Amino acid sequence: MKKGKFYFCLKDFLEDNKNNTQKAFVLVAEYTNFDLEDLKNYNGEIFGGIVPFVVFNENFYNKGIIVCFLEENSDFLFVEDLNHLDRNPIFFDSRKSFMVLLDGLSPNITNFLENLFEAVCENAQIIGGGAGKMTFENDPVIFTKDKIYNNAAVVIATPKKLNSKIASGWEYLEGPFLTTSSEKNILKTLNFNNAFDVYKNVIEKHTGMTFSDDNFFDIAKSYPFGIVKFNNETIVRDPIYIDENNHIVLVGDIFQNSTINILKGNPASLVESTGLAVKELLKESDSCKNQDVMIFDCISRSIFLGDNFPSELEEMKSFMTADSTLFGALTLGEICSDTDKYISFYNKSCIVGVLC
Incomplete structure (x- = not known):
């Protein structure tokens, strides 16, 4: 080509x-x-x-x-x-x-x-x-x-x-968490708790920001998930919105029983x-x-x-x-x-x- x-x-x-x-x-x-x-x-x-x-x-x-x-x-x-x-x-x-x-x-x-x-x-x-x-x-x-x-x-x-x-350049914020329920690109639970509730608590604790009905992506763009692979490589997953069931929709699949961290970004x-x-x-x-x-x-x-x-x-x-x-x-x-x-x-x- x-x-x-x-x-x-x-x-x-x-x-x-x-x-x-x-x-x-x-x-x-x-x-x-x-x-x-x-x-x-x-x-x-x-x-x-x-x-x-x-x-x-x-x-x-x-x-x-x-x-x-x-x-x-x-x-x-x-x-x-x-x-x-x-x-x-x-x-x-x-x-x-x-x-x-x-x-x-x-x-x-x-x-x-x-x-x-x-x-x-x-x-x-x-x-x-x-x-x-x-x-x-x-x-x-x-x-x-x-x-x-x-x-x-x-x-x-x-x-x-x-x-x-x-x-990549993304850095560790908090974790690890276990994906206890997921379906293709929908993340349902972490450590047997609603995944959005877990994610929300971590981000609000570290940043002082508050999630509302219309600002999920504005906040989430800075705090992706990192799937920890068997060779310690991290594959980043982007949370883009919350569906009607209060589950997190990602760009790309996440397998059940995956170990993940919440990441943070530094522009430099x-x-x-x-x-x-x-x-x-x-x-x-x-x-x-x-x-x-x-x-x-x-x-x-x-x-x-x-x-x-x-x-x-x-x-x-x-x-x-x-x-x-x-x-x-x-x-x-x-x-x-x-x-x-x-x-x-x-x-x-x-x-x-x-x-x-």
Whole structure:
């Protein structure tokens, strides 16, 4: 997959590519004037998803598109239903690097990633993110030229080598707690007590803030959950709202009997972690001619950072050469295969990658 190019609108892209027949992957910022019918004016195959913002170098836009063309030896697989992945050996067996964009609000993400892990070859590398809108409504967001879907995904395969890094920067606040009842992405109880009551008591005790009927996300954006994995890795889960049963809805699944901590954010440590990730990524990719960096950065991470978020992009770009490009999206969840044992779905994290 070639590096991304930014266009302010779909019309500019179509005008610039009248005779192009290459397969094109498109990230569409949420407030872009986007009509599926317009895609039919492109002569090649086209697919992609709607995301809150697109990223191009030190800038991020809620209107505009990022376009990445596929090389001849790359291909894509469109998955209409995350519960049903076609394990096509022709698609999966000859490639070791994959990029995934899926419906970030689907309750079936874990099941899909488990099936994807079974389908790819050993030591395959995967990065990606969750499409979706800032409304957190489960609208259709994954598209081809013919239709737009929810609960869907796009998988791009390439024979190139993929190097990737994960940045977090979130710190421990209180825990551990045991997830005593959960269902997919709904957290019901912690230590046999209502999860929201436990969470509310901890946050109000530490901060002096008070939850009301309409400020849950305003407070929760700064205090995510951290799932403690067997290797002491922490996978961050983003609480986004309280449902009608007074349960906490997360971006991504949380398994029953998981051990979790409540985390807190420090803007300086978040920004520093992303710069370090890019620095280490480019050091590992030093032999690559390509130094362009693909990014999937969590939208709620950017909301937490607020006015400090441009500093995160500037910090990453500062380790890159002047002629290299940082491109990608702010997403609802991030995907990375950081070991040969599983593919993880992260929240409030930043995934960066280089294709060599």
